[in-house]
Amino acid sequence: MATQVTEAEVRPSRVRRHRAAAPGEPPITPRERWGRRAPLLPALVFLIIVTQLPFVATLVISFLRWNALSPQTRGWAGFSNYKKVFTDPALRSSVIFTIVLTATVVIVSLLLGLAIALLLDRAFFGRGVVRTMMITPFLIVPVAAALLFKHGIYNASYGLINGTLTWIWDIFGGTAPQPDWLTDYPKIMIEIQLIWQWTPFMMLILLAGLQSRDPEVMEAARVDGASAWQMFTYITLPHMRQYLELAALLATIFVLQTFDSVFVITSGGLGTANLPYTIYQTFFSAHDYGLASAQGVVVVVGSLIVATLALRTVSGLLREEKR
C-alpha cells in the first residue's frame, strides 16, 4: 500500500519534468531560466576547473620532453613519448596486464556475484546474516585489505593459506606443500584479492536487480509449469541484462584505476605493474613528466571507450525510469 502511494506521488513529477522541456509551454523568461541554472553553476564550474584543466595540461605535457631530473633538456617531443608507451616492452606489458587484470577481476566477480545473488534471492535460515557477511569485504579499507592478504594470508611462512595446508597435512600425516604464493603467482594473488573485494559490489547490484523482477510474472510462469531453468533463461536473464551491464561497467571503471593492491602487494614487481602504478612510478621515481603524461592520456582514451559504453547503459536505465 505504502509503495502505491509513493508511486502515485512520484509519477506526476516525471510528467511535470517532461512538460518543462516540451515546446508549447508558456515561454520561460530569461530571468527564470537563470534562476533555474544558478544552483547548478557552483558545482559545474568547480568541476570544469578541477577536472578539465588538468587533463588539458596532461595532454600538452605528453608532447613535451620533460624530465624533472634534467630540466635543461625540456622541449618539444612530438609523438616520441607515445611511441615509447607502445614500444617499450615494460610499458607494453603494463598495458597488457591492466587489461588482463581488469577483465579477470570483472568477469570472475560478476559471475560469482550473480551466483551468490541468486542464492541470496531465496528464503533460507540466516539470509540476512549471510548477506551481511558478503557485504563486509567491500567495507574494509583497500589498503588494509591488501596488507592483510599480503602478510596474513599469502605469506609463505606464516600466512593463512599455508597454515591451513599444514593443518590438513597434520591430520593425515606427511609434510604439507608450502608454496611461496606471491613469488610464484603474483598476478593471480592480486586478482584474488580484488575479486574478494569486488564480488560484494556485484552481488549488491545484481541482488537488487533480481528483487525488482515482477513477482506476478514469476508466479504466472510457475503456474504455467515453467522449469527453474526455463524461468532463469527466459525471464531472469533478459531482465538482468541491464543490471549485469551496469555492474560490469561500473566495476570496470573502478578496477581499471586499481592502485592500492598493486602498490601494497607487489610494489609493481614480477610483472604486476598496471598502468596507474606505472604512471605513479614514471612520475614519482623516474620523474619523466612527459612520458607519465603520455601514459595518462593512454589510460584516459582506454577509459573513454569503456565510459561511452557505460554511459549508454546508464542512459538506458534513466530512460526507463522516466517512462
Add this chain to the structure above:
Amino acid sequence: MTAAVAQRPVAVTDTRTRRKRRVGNALLGLLAWLIGIFFIIPVLYMVLTSFHSEADASTNPPSITAPLTLQGYRQFFGQGTNTSPWPYLANSVTASVTSTILVLLLAFPAAYALSIRPVRKWSDVLFFFLSTKMLPLVAGLLPIYLFAQKAHLLDNIFLLIIVYTTMNLPIAVWMMRSFLAEVPIAIIEAAAIDGAGILYTMRKIVAPIAVPGIAATALICFIFSWNELLFALVLTGVQAQTAPVFLTSFVTSQGLFLAKVCAAAVVVSIPVVVAGFAAQDKLVQGLSLGAVK
C-alpha cells in the same frame, strides 16, 4: 490454491518431489552459508590476529586459540615506537569530513537544478558530471602536483580536500538527483504558490524530505575519501599524511609485525564499516549512481 495446483500441466506434486525440493532448498541455503563464511574468513582472521601477540600471530599453522591480548593495538597507538597514529587519523577525518561537506554543499543545489526544477538539457549536464568520474584521476595527477608545487600547497590537507571533493562530486550529484526525484512535486508546487523562494524551498521543504538520501550520499562520499591512497601518497609528506598512507609505512623489515598490522587495519577500517552499515539500505542505489533502486 488447490485449483492452481490442479491446473498445472505437470500435476506431479507428490510428497517425494516436494521433499526433494525441500532438501534442494536446504542444500542451496547451506551453500550460501559456506560462501558467506568463505568471504568473511579473511576479516575474522584479521580481527582475531589483531588480538594476538606477535609471536602467536606468526605461527604455522595459525594459533587460533592463542590467548588474547591488546599488545597489537598498544603498539599501533605508539607504545614503544613513539609514533602516534592520531595525527594521521585526524588528517583522514579532516580530509574526508570536510570534503564530504563541500560535496554536499555543491551537489545538493546542482541535483535540485537537475531534478526538481530541471534546467534545459539537464540530462546532458548529468552525463557531463558522470563522464568526469569515468576519466581516471591518475591522469590528472601530474598537473595537480605541479600546480601544488607552484602554489606551495604540497603537504597541505587543503589540497587533498579539493581533490576528494572533485573525486566525489559527480557521484554525489547522480546519487542525490535520484533521491530528490522521489520528492513529490506537488509539495514544491504548493510551496511555490505560497510564495516560497528557491532557497527556502531547498532548505525547508526538499532537504528534510530527502534526508535519508542525503545521509547515504554523505556516507558513501566519506568512505571513498577515507579509502583514497594514491593522491594522499603523492601530495602529502609529513604534515598532511592520511591514515592509509600511514598504514603502508607501517610494515618494516625488522621483526614480526602481523598483529600490529591487523590491529591497524581494524582501527582504520572501523569508520568505513560503520558508515557502510549505516548506509546499507541506500548503498545499492548510491553505488549504482541511482540507476538501481
